[in-house]
Amino acid sequence: MLKAILFDHDGTLVASEQIHYQLWLETLAPLGLSLAKAEYDRHFAGMPTRANAELLAGRHPQTTAAELLAAKGDLTRRFLAEAAFPLLPGVARTLxxxxxxxxxxxxVTGAGRHEVAASCRAYGFDSLFETIVCGDDVHFGKPHPEPYLLALSRLGLDKDQALAVEDTAHGLASALAAGLGCIAIPNELSQGHDFSGAAAVLADMDAACDWLLSQGR
Incomplete structure (x- = not known):
């Protein structure tokens, strides 16, 4: 019996992926580096910031993952000090x-706790979500199953008692690796991802809500 829904944060609940891309461009610019949007969409969207920093550092030996992580984190904190990531359409109704x-x-998100805290303050997520697994809580982020396995453990549920909602192939892979069923709501950055393993691919959050409610009947 379906008892819980596990939501991703970036790109699923809030419109943050395009902002993250712009912040990465600002992070790389002082180093004389750039990142094509198509490349970001394919390999970076939906991945934890640390994983993205490690991938970029591996390609550009003039910097390190730690330096990139610190610079990107500083820019993100400055952005969130003034405004939260915008809530996506249909999210409030769905929750x-x-x-x-x-x-x-x-x-269940790869975002840092400071990023999620901004959403909690702006949209009251603390009162809606029974538990929040952030990137800071795990050793291995998505697409590793650890984030979803930790959420299930905290909820005291088996994998067949919950469903996940994701917007990227990396998030989908994490949920599937944890043994969860998962639906996908592709966005502009992830519409080219492979969602063939998803239980359903929906156009928007309202359609996803209708689908989820139909599973509990």
């Missing part, structure tokens, strides 16, 4: 409908 249906909610 309210799922809660009203008696489903438990959790967030």
């Amino acid at each position: 309210a409908r799922l809660k009203a249906a008696g489903l438990r909610l959790a967030m």
Whole structure:
């Protein structure tokens, strides 16, 4: 029986991926480096910041992952000090409908706790999600299954009692590796990803909500 829905954060609940891309460009610019949008969409969207920093440092030996992580983190904190990432359409309605249906909610994200804290302050996520797994909570981020396995452990649920909602192939892979069913809501950056393993691919959050509620009947 379906008891819980586990949501990704960036690109699923909030419109942050395009902002993250711009922040990465600002991080790389002082080093004389850039990152093509198509490359970001294919390999970086949906990945934890640390993993992206390691990938970039591996390509550009003039810097290190630690330096990139610190610079990107500083830019992100400055952005979030002034504004939270925008809430995506249908999210507030969906969370309210799922809660009203008696489903438990959790967030599973590769984002740092400071990023999620901004969303919690702006949108009251603390009162909606029973547990929030951040990138700081795990040794291995998505697409590794650890984030979703930790969420299930905190909720005290088996994998067949929950479903995940993701927007990227990396997030989908994490959920599937944890043994969860997962639906996908592709966005502009991830529409070219391979979602063949998803239980369903939906156009938007409202359609996803209808699909999720139909599974509990």
